[in-house]
Amino acid sequence: MTGEFFLQTKSRTDFVEITGQVQDFLTDTGATDGFKGSGALVVFTPHTTAAVTINENADPSVVRDMAHTLDRMVPWADPAYAHSEGNSAAHLKSSLVGCSEMVLFSDGRLELGRWQGIFLCEFDGPRTRQVKVRIIGSGG
């Protein structure tokens, strides 16, 4: 009931859609374990300068605009920053967006809204990032 995958981000800030990988995990789990029913799953990234979010996947300018405004709200450089790695902005963005999302499913399909996709949010890339998916609370 647990999956994981890795992906390569391309720039300091990058929103990479992972809906397909999460759906594939759910489909594969159903095929292998005979898993049925409805429930919820957790999508979790074990990093402190990345995040997971759900937002529009139809027009790529949406996540670009989101990244632009996040960068303006949380400036990369600030003389007050004490952390020596210089990526404090990325840490705060990670906590604002959050490192996990809950996603409902039923009959082997993610129950996302029409415009919703799941994204890994990179805030200190490019890097290789890990995503974990775990099914919890499945019921008949």
Added chain:
Amino acid sequence: MTGEFFLQTKSRTDFVEITGQVQDFLTDTGATDGFKGSGALVVFTPHTTAAVTINENADPSVVRDMAHTLDRMVPWADPAYAHSEGNSAAHLKSSLVGCSEMVLFSDGRLELGRWQGIFLCEFDGPRTRQVKVRIIGSGG
């Protein structure tokens, strides 16, 4: 173990308390299915310009002040926005607040703090919005 309901928001930004509807779902589920015990439930909204949060429900000026500061942090108009629908601010607010919340319960009652209520947050209204509730991980 799944419920859903719809509500009508009244303005572009609107925080609508839904604690009663979530409690009603939990109460009805207990009555129908003989459901007992403690667990957790997910409150999820399948939209990309709305969110779900838990905050104070005693003084309505709290959520008004929150909406005011969110609007200042994430301006509605920005020449840099590329998304043609013009609602990029609403998308970012959705990801900052998040489209779901976990709520604990026991003995058929939500285990919220004294001042906590559950809110559907509208950021691009007025619209009709859907909320899904799913019980997960219930145990004896």
Added chain:
Amino acid sequence: MTGEFFLQTKSRTDFVEITGQVQDFLTDTGATDGFKGSGALVVFTPHTTAAVTINENADPSVVRDMAHTLDRMVPWADPAYAHSEGNSAAHLKSSLVGCSEMVLFSDGRLELGRWQGIFLCEFDGPRTRQVKVRIIGSGG
């Protein structure tokens, strides 16, 4: 499958690491109930001016920088605030960071990333704060 603990925060804004308490709860639950396997748990704080987040616990300057930038983004004083208690900024920070986190575990150990720790975030301290932990969705 439920634990809770209390802690005392030290200043208006304070990030207190609680990874040890959450791990202790998981360890104790395994010892008492013979609980095994993998699953997820919810870490929830029942307050409206506090939050729970996961971020770096190696260098304490990370959370200090995060607190600094949060304070700049959400100013404590604003003539537009209507809430008479004067802590509207703390309420908004609570909703931005969120009052709960999901944490995966397996074989009795939290599955956090190398740099991840769990923090109770105080935004209107100093106060005594409660944290609840509930295991959900554990499986073989």
